[in-house]
């Protein structure tokens with residue numbers, strides 16, 4: 001998905017055909033069963049959920065479920081404040097949910113069963129309607145429970161970009177690229193294929209005095225990796241010219257893995273996290289991105305050659321997670337991978353923030369995450385404040401109040417936790433204070449502690465969960481209720 005030649009934000013799909021027929025902004029977002037020819041006006045977008053084959057590379061063809069036979073699904077590009085209608089047809093045998101990740105939408109439209117959104121029934125259809133807000137790089141994906149079926153929910157190809165262009169132009173660039181990371185053919189294994197190397201500088205404020213010696217449960221791994229549905233070398237290269245500024249919208253649509261991405265000889269000038277402009281854009285050599293997260297970065301193409309933009313781990317990159325960056329008029333046929341400089345520098349959100357005080361919160365809500373290793377059925381289960389989902393009335397919000405959520409990760413895995421329908425502001429990462437960074441998903445490092453401020457401005461049931469599908473399915477979620 002490459003939108004070439006743009007030096008300002010513009011709709012890549014042209015004017016949505018149904019838009020002109022909407023006489024005025026919808027009074028409220030809604031979700032209704034879709035009756036053919038009876039819906040009043042045409043949809044801006046339509047999604048067809050159906051089984052499909054994906055040619056990841058020549059002779060590497062897998063079967064999955066996707067949107068409109070495309071990986072990723074169609075780029076939905078809209079303007080901030082625009083009313084959007086999406087018709088969804090489900091050609092599978094199971095109920096599906098399309099979640100609008102990072103948008104301020106009502107619970108009934110959000111695409112989460114826990115919040116009461118009605119499903120798109122098997123072999124049925126449903127219409128989603130909402131107002132596109134806030135501006136930024138958002139995305140949509142299946143929010144269906146998978147449990148032990150590794151061909152459902154976020155294990156599938158059901159993901160796509162939803163780009164909400166701001167009313168004002170955020171800056172100039174020569175080329176805009178959307179890159180979605182994903183793995184395929186997930187399986188359960190006792191081997192941790194994504195080991196986190198211990199770092200002597202990691203403070204681990206939540207590490208218990210005694211290690212947990214219980215045997216770990218089965219983890220999800222995958223043999224095949226891709227960017228935009230193609231393994232490294234199988235898709236079109238990203239073609240650039242010296243001096244070009246390329247805006248990359250990076251999305252981790254993985255069900256299970258945090259990825260680290262580099263491009264030798266170049267820097268990523270990070271301008272937005274989860275679609276939200278950061279207070280202090282900074283250049284980094286490596287982007288770390290967890291399931292659910294987005295990073296927008298501008299790369300100045302000033303190191304001609306034929307390079308691999310890819311995962312730092314050899315096994316992931318050699319299994320497909322990379323894309324060739326090809327400068328014009330290069331004779332060199334073979335793309336080169338060289339580990340980027342400063343590859344071992346820990347990812348630190350706080351460099352993109354600025355130190356400034358936060359207003360005092362109305363209430364502090366502590367959330368403690370713990371693992372129950374390997375039980376029952378050999379799968380790790382997850383506790384939030386001592387229990388698996390559901391939580392009935394533990395987490396209550398009053399509209400307009402400021403809540404400081406303090407995430408205590410008492411497990412040896414990093415967890416990208418996501419709050420639906422809201423943004424939150426980072427306050428502290430492992431003791432380092434920060435301000436001004438708005439996100440909807442944040443990595444709570446292994447044995448780490450993260451504090452965020454949430455302003456309760458979106459009444460309605462609100463789902464909180466780890467964005468690693470297996471963790472979410474086995475207990476790692478909670479509902480916030482407005483009272």
Ligand SMILES: [Cu+2]
Pocket residue numbers: 413414415416466467468471472476
């Ligand atoms: Cu998790």
